[in-house]
Amino acid sequence: MDSAPAVAIGERAIYGLSLEEVAAFVGVAAELDERLPPAELVARLEQVMVAAERYLRQFPDAHMADLVPSRDRSYCQLGYHVFVIVEAFLAATQGATLSYESLAVTPPDSVTTGADVAAYGAEVRGRLGLWSYDDGDAVVIPTYYGEQTLHEVLERTTWHAAQHVRQLMTLLEGLGLAPDGPLTAADLAGLPLPQEIWEG
16 A cells, blocks of 8 residues: 545545545535445455465466556565455454554565465465454444444455455456456445556
């Protein structure tokens, strides 16, 4: 993450990461689609992670240090970030603050290939599989953009990871490789994804 959106009125400002909070801040009614239930979000997140692992194994090692369009981020770092998003979420469910820094963790020097990143992803996915949630709207998570419900943070985690997996698919296609089992519109339905592939 290179920056975070913000909304300002006079000398007051808030992060622009929660549409509900932005709407309340500017004094308008938010007309947002209903969030998918937590169980469905977890299932989608697991699906997105499995897809990322498949795609990462397809990348030639020689391209993992290539930079993504308009970013100072390598293919390796982008793939790793998909799973860092989930790891930071899991830490937040255990009492940690979901901080900007927790989402900006980069791969260690020992992680250089797509297979390396996929192995890390499988380990994080295993921990997600062991996680259980309570009432997602009753639990509050401290984040760098304010306190949010667990449900909201889970939704953001899911679509944030999915957005970067869409980017991995695009990078594979740019190398002339067809993504192994591409995610479809149906797989992503109900997630508030950015319209453009390279947003976020």
